[in-house]
Amino acid sequence: MQEPPRTREVDLRHPERQEEYPDWLTHSATVAAEAFAATDPDLPTWAWGGDQHARFWARRMLFETLLHRVDAELALGRRPTVDRPLAVDGVDGMTMASTVRCVTPRALSSQEPGRRGHRGPARRTGCRAVAAGAALQ
Numbered sequence: 107m108q109e110p111p112r113t114r115e116v117d118l119r120h121p122e123r124q125e126e127y128p129d130w131l132t133h134s135a136t137v138a139a140e141a142f143a144a145t146d147p148d149l150p151t152w153a154w155g156g157d158q159h160a161r162f163w164a165r166r167m168l169f170e171t172l173l174h175r176v177d178a179e180l181a182l183g184r185r186p187t188v189d190r191p192l193a194v195d196g197v198d199g200m201t202m203a204s205t206v207r208c209v210t211p212r213a214l215s216s217q218e219p220g221r222r223g224h225r226g227p228a229r230r231t232g233c234r235a236v237a238a239g240a241a242l243q
Contacts (some may be wrong), residue, residue, distance in 0.1 A: 109152055110152045110154075147159060165195075
């Protein structure tokens with residue numbers, strides 16, 4: 107199993123000239139797609155979510171890319187569309203990642219001084235996915 111990163115310093119090999127960015131993005135997407143295709147999705151790996159397998163990262167990058175695509179379309183004055191199953195899966199993925207990170211025994215513990223967040227049954231977090239017809243409270 108891989109360990110969590112020890113630093114945020116990553117050499118992204120950014121291009122020196124602005125006009126090189128389209129090719130850099132295309133190349134980077136190809137490198138990522140090849141890595142995801144060559145990696146067993148069930149391979150154990152570090153992730154901050156509940157799914158500690160390589161598939162977590164492919165799913166995470168899918169939704170990171172989707173959010174940036176939607177943001178770019180909105181910036182251009184377009185109305186983005188996302189297939190309903192993909193949108194529901196994205197909400198599920200982000201909800202599960204947030205829940206695992208925020209609602210843990212340590213976060214629920216009132217004995218951890220200075221820790222903000224959930225402090226027991228008097229505080230609840232709710233989420234309602236109206237379009238999907240489901241609710242989580």
